[in-house]
Every structure is written in C-alpha cells, then in structure tokens.
Amino acid sequence: MAALYNRINNEELKQLMLQETEPRTTLSFYNYFHIDDPKAFRDYLYKHLDELSVFGRIFVAHEGINAQISVPSNNFEAFKTFLYSIEPLNGLRLNIAVDDDGKSFWVLKIKVREKIVADGIADPNFNMNTKGKYVNAKEMNQLLESPDTVVIDMRNHYEYEVGHFDRALEIPSDTFREQLPMAVDMMKGNEDKNIIMYCTGGIRCEKASAYMLHKGFKNVFHLEGGIINYAQQIKKEGIESKFIGKNFVFDNRLGERITEDVIAKCHQCGKPADTHTNCANDGCHLLFIQCSDCAKAYDGCCTVECQTIVQMPYEEQKKLRAGIDKGNQVFNKAKARLRPRLGEEA
Incomplete structure (x- = not known):
C-alpha cells in the first residue's frame, strides 16, 4: 500500500516543482456536507489525488472539505472525474485561478481538522443549511x-x-x-x-x-x-470590475491581479506597492508588503537586523533561530502605529 503522506524533504519538493515544465492548473473548491469518518475520507482522497500528482492543501472535517490545489493540466479531466465520483461533490464549482503560473504548491497535504473554517461558534443551534x-x-x-x-x-x-x-x-x-x-x-x-x-x-x-x-x-x-x-x-x-486591486491567495503566489490599480503601500518606504513577501530571515518569516527597490536594498528582509542575519553563514542562522516559533506572523498596520516603520531605527 502506498504511503498516505509525503516522505520527501519540503525544500527538495519545492525545487522539483520549480523545475517542472508540464503546465499545472491552480484551483480551489469547498463544500459544507457531513462526513461521518473524516480520517477515512482523508486517506481515500490522498491515495487518489497522489496518483494524479495533485499538490496543495486540503482540510477535511465532519462539516465538509476545503481545498486549494494544483493539478497537472493533462490530468485535469481525470481529476474532475474522480472528484465528481464522490456524490456530495458531483458537479461542484471549481474556482480556477485568475493569474496562474502553476507554481502555487509543491506537496500534497491533507489534514483532518475540527472544522474546515475555524469559526469559534459553539452554539449547537447554528445551522450551515440556513445561509444567505x-x-x-x-x-x-x-x-x-x-x-x-x-x-x-x-x-x-x-x-x-x-x-x-x-x-x-x-x-x-x-x-x-x-x-x-x-x-x-x-x-x-x-x-x-x-x-x-x-x-x-x-x-x-x-x-x-x-x-x-x-x-x-x-x-x-x-x-x-x-x-x-x-x-x-x-x-x-465583459462587465466592469467593482473589485479594485489584487486578490491575496494562500499559496506560493501570494496574490492574483484583478485590476491594474495598486492601492497599498510598501511597508518600508511608503511607495505604492502590493507585492506580499515573507521575510528572507527564516527565523522571522514576517509576511509584509515590499516594493522592488526595498527588496533589493534589504535583501528581501523586513529590517536591517534580519538583513544582517541572512548574510551570516547558514549554520549560524540555524543556531540563532533554534527553539524560535516563528508562527504565522503578519504585518499589521494598526499594530505598526506603536512602532517605527519597518527598516527604521527605533
């Protein structure tokens, strides 16, 4: 029986994905429906999707499924056939990515969660069947x-x-x-x-x-x-877009351009910019907006301190970040009012 999880180094898998020449299609889908045994359903999905070389992130819970994936384009129809063979997912709308280079994911991860969207709702009378x-x-x-x-x-x-x-x-x-x-x-x-x-x-x-x-x-x-x-x-x-700017996405692309408007600003210099990046210092990994000039000036880092660290030998960097939980850090404008702009001296 094939392993129902990945056994290869994550960074190695990312490099393999970047070297791929076969086009991929990035898409997402979800459905709220009752799953009696999420673990068994998870294993069933993994076996079949892995055979189709699907990459991505899928959450399964008693309340349903939430998936963001990429599929080799020549396997797309086979993927749809498999997905639609699952009765509650038959004919489900697939959200095809708008601005797609196919380099969105590099590994398949399917996880069982308490809920497919963490909502904090404890009221037993809440019913997802009654929706807008x-x-x-x-x-x-x-x-x-x-x-x-x-x-x-x-x-x-x-x-x-x-x-x-x-x-x-x-x-x-x-x-x-x-x-x-x-x-x-x-x-x-x-x-x-x-x-x-x-x-x-x-x-x-x-x-x-x-x-x-x-x-x-x-x-x-x-x-x-x-x-x-x-x-x-x-x-x-061919109708007018009432959405302005860029749509943030939770994969390697970090964004899809919907209109050419740039409505955000670089978190370091304040110039118009809407490119999200993670700080190049793996001990920080802060998600923030950085323009191309600041990316060059700070070597992809959020501060001079982080820039100094990434210039150190790799083994020294590993020692510095040992035991640090970088978590899921994001730059928050509201919190930033309490501290200097990224990259400035305190």
Whole structure:
C-alpha cells in the first residue's frame, strides 16, 4: 500500500516543482456536507489525488472539505472525474485561478481538522443549511449600486489592504473567528439593509452569511465562489470590475491581479506597492508588503537586523533561530502605529 503522506524533504519538493515544465492548473473548491469518518475520507482522497500528482492543501472535517490545489493540466479531466465520483461533490464549482503560473504548491497535504473554517461558534443551534442568498458577478454589481446595500469583506486585514470591493467595509482582525461577532456588532441598526458578504473563494463568506441569519438579520447575501469566481465571470462576460486591486491567495503566489490599480503601500518606504513577501530571515518569516527597490536594498528582509542575519553563514542562522516559533506572523498596520516603520531605527 502506498504511503498516505509525503516522505520527501519540503525544500527538495519545492525545487522539483520549480523545475517542472508540464503546465499545472491552480484551483480551489469547498463544500459544507457531513462526513461521518473524516480520517477515512482523508486517506481515500490522498491515495487518489497522489496518483494524479495533485499538490496543495486540503482540510477535511465532519462539516465538509476545503481545498486549494494544483493539478497537472493533462490530468485535469481525470481529476474532475474522480472528484465528481464522490456524490456530495458531483458537479461542484471549481474556482480556477485568475493569474496562474502553476507554481502555487509543491506537496500534497491533507489534514483532518475540527472544522474546515475555524469559526469559534459553539452554539449547537447554528445551522450551515440556513445561509444567505448566492449572488453572481452581475448581481453583485447591481446590488453595489444601491444605497441600501452594505458590503462586508470577510477576509483578514492584510488581504483587504491590497484589494477589495468598492465601498467594502473592513473588519480589522487577523482571524475569522474574531470577525464574526465583530460583523454582527458593526451591522446593528442596519437590519433593513442588504448585507453582502464576500471572501477569496466563498467558504468564509458562506459561513458568515449563515451566522448573520442566525443572529437575526434578514437580507443577507454572499458572493458565489468569492473573488476568484467573480474575476472569472467579469472577464468572461465583459462587465466592469467593482473589485479594485489584487486578490491575496494562500499559496506560493501570494496574490492574483484583478485590476491594474495598486492601492497599498510598501511597508518600508511608503511607495505604492502590493507585492506580499515573507521575510528572507527564516527565523522571522514576517509576511509584509515590499516594493522592488526595498527588496533589493534589504535583501528581501523586513529590517536591517534580519538583513544582517541572512548574510551570516547558514549554520549560524540555524543556531540563532533554534527553539524560535516563528508562527504565522503578519504585518499589521494598526499594530505598526506603536512602532517605527519597518527598516527604521527605533
């Protein structure tokens, strides 16, 4: 029986992916449906997807599946045939990446989680089957024209920073579980408004719409397939994009360009920029926005201190970061007001 997990060094796999010449298609999909045995379902998926050379990150839980993957283009139809052979996933919408170089993932990881989206909801009466109404790109644009519409971005602050819908409200938080009660508080007094929720691929805003209905709101909508599907629709139908800038994605690309507008700024020099990067110092790995000039000046690092470290011999770098949990650090503009701009002296 084939191993149901990866056994090769992660960095080696990344280099192998970068050397691939066969084109790949990056896509995402999700579905809320009950899975009796997530572990068995996880192993079943791994066996078949590994045989098709699928890379990516998939979460499985009792409440469903959430996947971001890349598939060799010549295996795409075989992948669809397998996926659609699973009854609850038959005919499921696949969000094909907008700005894709095929270099999004380099290993297949399928993990069993308590939930496919960590939401902090403990109320046993909450029901994902009662959710907001889907809207497509054309309907989204029409609703945005109405003064009775409130549009809420259900993504993290660093996603909103590089691109968002016109008039969209930001919920300034690092986590979805914090955003849900914040969205309810923000909308108090607007119970008669049309509330549209959106996110990257639809999974977060679908759950958020169900939560808003659970909390007593009536006219709740969510963007079907999120920003990714919206971008495909406006391109296909030739309609105006109400989304401005770049769509942050959680893979090696770190972003898909939707419009040419650059609405963010470099976190080091303040010039217009919307390219996210992780600090080249592996002991830091901070996610931040860096322009090309600062990338060159700081060797891809967030501070002079980190730049000094990456210039050290590799073994010395390893000693410095021993025992450090770099976690999932992101640059937060709100927190940055309490400290100097990245790269400046304190």
